[in-house]
Amino acid sequence: MNSERTGDGPPAGDDPPAGDDPPTADDIVTVADVEAARERLDEVVHRTPLDRxxxxxxxxxxxxxxxxxxxxxxxxxxKSRGAYNTMAQLPPAERERGVIASSAGNHAQGVAFAGGLLDIDTTIVVPEVTPSSKIEATRGYGADVVVEGDIYERSYEHALSLADEKELTFVHPFDDEAIIAGQGTVGLELLEQYPELDTVLVSIGGGGLISGIATVLKAHDPDIRVVGVQPEGAFHAKPSLERDEIHELPDVDTVAEGIADTRLLEKTFAVVRERVDDVVSVTDREMSVAVTLLAERAKTVVEAAGAAPLAALCSGAVDVADEHVAVVVSGGNVNLAEHAELTRTGRMELGRYAEANLSVADWPSGLETLTDTVDNHGAELEELERTRRTNADEPNRTPVKIGVAGSGPKQLSSLLVALDHRDGIAVVNDSLDG
Known part of the structure; x- marks a missing residue:
C-alpha cells in the first residue's frame, strides 16, 4: 500500500490554534473515565481471552x-469498545439525527455495530480502495455506506461535509476522550487476567488504543512498560516523541491498513507523550511472519495490523528477557485472499515455502518426474503454473513456476538441488537463493 493517507485519521489542519496551552494526559482521560466506560460496555462487548x-x-x-x-x-x-462508549453518551437530539464516520475498515464496523444496539442511524464514508468484504460487513451491521474518494483523506473530508450538511455527529476514530476511554477497557481486563504483567506491546495507528491502555496500566503501576509498535512504512510516533511535537508523514507504505495513519493528533499525542515508554518499528515481512505464526501456533486469524506487536516480540525489536509480556492482538478483519498472501510471505521468510522457476522437457509427461521428486523429499507441491515462454527459453522446454512447502530451508534446498539434477528438469532460479 502506498498512498497519501490510508488510515482512519484526519488530514492536516486539525491542530489547536497557536498560543493555546496543549492538554495534559489527565485533561483527556483518567482511569475513572475508563472504569465508567467499562460499566457502559458491560454485556455489550466481549471480555476477550488472554491466551498464554x-x-x-x-x-x-x-x-x-x-x-x-x-x-x-x-x-x-x-474498535467496538470506543465506538459504543462514545455513542452511548450522545445527547438525545444527536442520537435522533444520527452519526457519521469515515473509515477504511475496523472503525466503520465498530460505529455501525454501536448504532444498531443504540438505535442510532449510522453513515460510514469509505474510500474507493476499501475491500468489498469490509463494506459488506459494515452494511451488515445496519450502516449506510457511502463510497467516496480515491484515498482516505477525501473520504474524511466528504464525511465532515455531510456532517455539516445533514447535522450529523462525527464519530472520530481515535482523537476523542470517550473513544480513548472505551479502548482503555482492554487495559482493565489485562490487569485482571495477567497480574504479573511487566510489559505490554500495542499497535499504534492514530494512538487511541495505546492511549487508553497506557492510562490504565501506568495508574496501576508506573513500572509497567508500555511499548507501541508501528510499521516501518508508517513510523510517525517515535519521531513525534523525539521532537516533542507531532510529526506527520507525507505518505505511508505498508500492508497493515489498520495502522496506516500519518500522525498522532492533539489528544493522543498528549497521552502517548506522558504515558508510553517507547515506540518501535517492524517490517511488513516481520508482520507476515507474525500472522503466519499466529495461524499455526495460536490457531487464530489476524490482520497485519493486529500482528504488529507479536512481530516486535519475535523479531527482537523489544528486549523482553525474563519478563511477563502481554501482546495485544488488536484485530482479525482480513479476507481469505489477503491472509493467504500474508502467510505465504511469512512461510517464505521462515524458510518453509519456496518458489522456483523450472525448465521442463517432455511436457506434460515431465510432470511425473517433478511430482515424484517432490513427494520423495516429503515436501508438498502447492503451486504449479505453466508460464509464458520468453526468448531466453529453449524452444523444446517448457517454463514452469512451482511453489513448494516443507519443514524448513534445509529440506526445501535439498529438494531444489534434487530437481536440478533430474533428467529433463533444470532449476532456473528460486526464492531460497533470492
Whole structure:
C-alpha cells in the first residue's frame, strides 16, 4: 500500500490554534473515565481471552507471553469498545439525527455495530480502495455506506461535509476522550487476567488504543512498560516523541491498513507523550511472519495490523528477557485472499515455502518426474503454473513456476538441488537463493 493517507485519521489542519496551552494526559482521560466506560460496555462487548503461549515465550526469551485476543471481539477488533462508549453518551437530539464516520475498515464496523444496539442511524464514508468484504460487513451491521474518494483523506473530508450538511455527529476514530476511554477497557481486563504483567506491546495507528491502555496500566503501576509498535512504512510516533511535537508523514507504505495513519493528533499525542515508554518499528515481512505464526501456533486469524506487536516480540525489536509480556492482538478483519498472501510471505521468510522457476522437457509427461521428486523429499507441491515462454527459453522446454512447502530451508534446498539434477528438469532460479 502506498498512498497519501490510508488510515482512519484526519488530514492536516486539525491542530489547536497557536498560543493555546496543549492538554495534559489527565485533561483527556483518567482511569475513572475508563472504569465508567467499562460499566457502559458491560454485556455489550466481549471480555476477550488472554491466551498464554509457551511457544512465543521460548522464542522471545520472555518469562511468559499472553496474547490478548481482540480479534475475537465483536466486529473483529477492539474498535467496538470506543465506538459504543462514545455513542452511548450522545445527547438525545444527536442520537435522533444520527452519526457519521469515515473509515477504511475496523472503525466503520465498530460505529455501525454501536448504532444498531443504540438505535442510532449510522453513515460510514469509505474510500474507493476499501475491500468489498469490509463494506459488506459494515452494511451488515445496519450502516449506510457511502463510497467516496480515491484515498482516505477525501473520504474524511466528504464525511465532515455531510456532517455539516445533514447535522450529523462525527464519530472520530481515535482523537476523542470517550473513544480513548472505551479502548482503555482492554487495559482493565489485562490487569485482571495477567497480574504479573511487566510489559505490554500495542499497535499504534492514530494512538487511541495505546492511549487508553497506557492510562490504565501506568495508574496501576508506573513500572509497567508500555511499548507501541508501528510499521516501518508508517513510523510517525517515535519521531513525534523525539521532537516533542507531532510529526506527520507525507505518505505511508505498508500492508497493515489498520495502522496506516500519518500522525498522532492533539489528544493522543498528549497521552502517548506522558504515558508510553517507547515506540518501535517492524517490517511488513516481520508482520507476515507474525500472522503466519499466529495461524499455526495460536490457531487464530489476524490482520497485519493486529500482528504488529507479536512481530516486535519475535523479531527482537523489544528486549523482553525474563519478563511477563502481554501482546495485544488488536484485530482479525482480513479476507481469505489477503491472509493467504500474508502467510505465504511469512512461510517464505521462515524458510518453509519456496518458489522456483523450472525448465521442463517432455511436457506434460515431465510432470511425473517433478511430482515424484517432490513427494520423495516429503515436501508438498502447492503451486504449479505453466508460464509464458520468453526468448531466453529453449524452444523444446517448457517454463514452469512451482511453489513448494516443507519443514524448513534445509529440506526445501535439498529438494531444489534434487530437481536440478533430474533428467529433463533444470532449476532456473528460486526464492531460497533470492
Amino acid at each position: 503461549s509457551t511457544t512465543f515465550a521460548e522464542r522471545s526469551g520472555a518469562a511468559s507471553v499472553g496474547l490478548k485476543l481482540e480479534n475475537m471481539q465483536r466486529t473483529g477488533s477492539f
